[in-house]
Amino acid sequence: MRADAKRNRDHLLTVAGAVVAEQGVDASMRDIARTADVGLATLLRHFPTREALLEALLHTSFRDLTARADELERASTAADALATWVRECVAWTTEYRGVTVLMAAAIKDPDSALHSSCVTLRAAGARLLERAQVAGTARGDMDGDDLFALIAMLAWAGDQPALAPRADRLFDIVGSAVLTSADSGPSGDGPGVR
Known part of the structure; x- marks a missing residue:
């Protein structure tokens, strides 16, 4: 070019x-x-297309979040890595209102310009989840699709003006439901990330 x-x-x-x-x-x-x-x-x-523009716009963020998962996998406990990565993903998705709806649709549509990036991101989260499951610090009855949906749900809640003030509390509640170890949070006071 x-x-x-x-x-x-x-x-x-x-x-x-x-x-x-x-x-x-x-x-x-x-x-x-x-x-x-x-x-x-x-x-x-x-x-x-709008999707081509969004893929170009979001590509760097997807790549960075995938690399961040790799970094956390090497440097943190399994539960800390999962909780931190999910919190960072949720924070990123609130940067662009409506991106979670687009991502949820793109992951199911192989013809979408965003499909490959979304699948890669979901796989990075699934790896962190599986690692926490093997360590016994995450519930075993969920998979990467469930985790991806939870990130979308938490991002949506944080994007709603009436719910935004409760976003951190909702994250902690969901984190408590996903992480099974009482001392798995980075702050040492539970599975949520504060």
Whole structure:
């Protein structure tokens, strides 16, 4: 890719990130183009669909969260790694309103531009969950799909103005239901992450 084309693409992604953070994943492509001070055709030349734009926008975050799971797996206890990673995923998903709905749909749709990234992210979480299950610190009757759904649920709750003030408490309650060891939290006071 030529340097000027890369600059233009990076500019579009920066602007799209700001617009999507403000308006959510249903932000108009026309609004993104207008805010970037380009024509809609220019935006569509770089990103032919909203999903392609979102995949490019979210790709780095997916990669970072997957790498973070690997890092936590090496550096933390099984329960701490799982709780910390889930909390970080929930925090990230609240950055872009509506992203959890998109991710839940993409994971079931192999033709989605987001499918591969979502499957990779789910697999990273499933590995952390399985590690905690083997260590006896996570309930054994759940799988990576359940964990992915819980992250989506917690992110949705945190995105609702009426529920946002309770998001940390809800996380701790759900964490207590997933993690079975009473001393598994990073703060030493239970399975939730504070």
